[in-house]
Amino acid sequence: MAGYRELLRAPGVARIIAAQLTARFPNGMTSLAILLHVEQMTGSYGAAGLVLAAASVGQATSGPVTSRWMGIWGMRRVLTLTTAVCAVALLALALIPMGIAGYMAFGLVAGLSTPPVQSAVRTIYPKLVNARQLTPLFSLDASLQEIIWILAPVVITLVATQAGTVPGLLLIVVFLVAGGAWFILSPEVGRVRIPRSRRAFGKVLGKPVVLLATVIGFLLIGACAAVEAAVVATFGHGGLEAGLVLAVFSVGSLAGGLAFGHIPIGPWAMARRMAIVAVGLVAAIFVVGDVTSAATPWWVSACLVVAGVGIAPALAVMFAMTSASVKFSETAEAYGWIGTGQLIGAALGSAIAGFLIDGVGHAGAYAAAAGFAIVGALVAVVFVRGFPDLRGRDASPIPDTEPVPVIT
Template identity: 75%
Template sequence: MAGYRDLLRTPGVGRIIAAQLTARFPGGMLSLAVLLHIEQVTGSYAAAGIVLAATSIGQAVAGPVTSRWMGLWGMRKVLTVTLVICAASITALALGDMVLPAYTALGLIAGLSTPPVQSAVRTIYPKMVNSSQLTPLFSLDASLQELIWVAAPVLVTFVATQIGTVEALLMVVAVLIGGGAWFILSPEVGRVRIPRSRRRLGRVLLKPPVILATVVGFLLIGACAAVEAGVVATFGHDGFEAGIVLALFAVGSLGGGLAFGHLPIGPWAMARRMAIVAAGLTLAMVSLNAWWLGGTLLVAGIGIAPAFAVMFSMTSVSVKFSETAEAYGWINTGQLIGAAAGSAVAGFLIDGVGAGGAYLAAAAFCIAGVLVSIVFVRGFPDLRGRDASPIPDTEPVDLVT
């Protein structure tokens, strides 16, 4: 913890972490708020699912594109424009009385215009700290983001059920604008300029560490999404045990990130950390008792934030600075697709064999992540004693001879 205290004493680090967490907080509320609102106004979960799917597709498509635009037009300009469009579309979704295709279009626009805060802040981090602090900073970031997934769904559900779904969506807009403005106006966002990438969109995926981080992120988030579906199916939407068990899952991740974030990252680090998650999820299949699930998911969570820290660090060290935002955009897209896949597979298994099928799906996703990390271990860089900063961009210089 002394290392984290030193890290937070670095000028601007504490502020930028707080600002980006606030700016990303709507990400933990939007899907649930949209689902609850559209179901209420249409009376159909199928309609709500269509709008939510459009929002998720928009986010997945936009991730690498808007992230890359930050190198073309600047961070503040891209973040501001996307923020305004996203806030306007969610407001229209909340206040409008329209047909399903119109709701779906607005959901798609909201997804496409989601501000690329994650890509921006992870591009800024290497410019704020020295090389020895970068991996712990990525770990701290991955750990603290669990606060979003613990608090945001609880808050938006409370507002939607106790006050109204319109108010829940407007709360999302308020936090989006307030948090986004705080982040955009942070000095570091104006100070760091991403060089324009000279390579075609998607070329960064040819880097083995980037594609591996994208694939493993897809599998890890797929496992987490399956767990969430399984917990809800086990205890029901109104069961208080579901909230406690999922909170323990997040607490495990938070604790694991803080406890192990300082450890050096070698080629086998991802396999070891994914193995912890896989072990916990495999044990979760033994019993659907709340105490057993809480304990096993607490163990599984210990490996999650440390695994994300590996993904962020290996990506940073493997690409040019001009490519970092796009690389993180692709990783985020992989995670969004993983969430959809995990939820879908778990849903089919829950309908077919019961709630236990969701934990089977989660374990299978995570075991696949372990196997990928083992089979392609040579694609994972050795960061022990190495600077985890991005590769500097170089330009040809005309010499007078």
């Protein structure tokens, strides 16, 4: 922990981490709030699912685009514009009664205008710390984001059920605007200028490292989404068990990221981390069928702690290897593509788990989660030569260079 204390004492690091976590806090509340609000207004979970799907499609589509815009118009302009549009769309969802088509349209706009805070902050990090501290900083970031997934769903559920879904959506707008303003006005955001990329849009995805990070991120988050569905199916909506078990899952990820953040990243780092996730999820398949109902929460929690230990460290490897393998002008777009892969993985993981729950029971959802993780580990093993060796190497982005005119 001494290393993390030293890291947080670096100028601007603690401030930018706190600001970006606050700005991204709505990410853990919006989907659930939209689902609850539209279901309440229309009386249909099917309609709510369509609106949520529209928002997810918008968010997945916009990630690489708005991230690339930051190199054209600057981070502050893009973040200000997207925050304002997203806030207006959420206000419309909250305050204007409309049909399913209207809710879907505004859900799509809210998704398309989701501020690219994650891409922005991970582009800023290499400019805040020295080469030795960059990998631990990525690990700390991946670990602390678990706070969002632990607290945000609890907060929005309490507000929506006790005060109503409209106050819940309004609370999200408050976090979006206040957290966004804090992040946008941070001095570090103003000091870092992303050069305009000279390559065509999407070309960065052709880099093997970026493609690997996108594919493995898709599989890892697909596994996490399947776990969420599996836990809810196992313990139901009415009690505390599901929320507590998922909180334990996130705590395991937080602990793993903090414990392993200082370990140098070699080519086999991703395979080892994904293997940890796979082992925990495979164990959960057997646990849900072999223990008494009273003991199930404890055994499932134990398995998910093991699986969670690998998640934040795996994300840290993705961020570090991407940073070290692309030009600085391409980092924001690269992180945008990785985020899109993760969103698609979340949607597909939830869908597959849902079908399996209906067909074979909740054990099928754990099997889906384990399947995603196993495939992720196999991809990391088969393509191990595509992972950079960052042991003793600077993980900062490749500098952008231009021809210098020489007078002869």
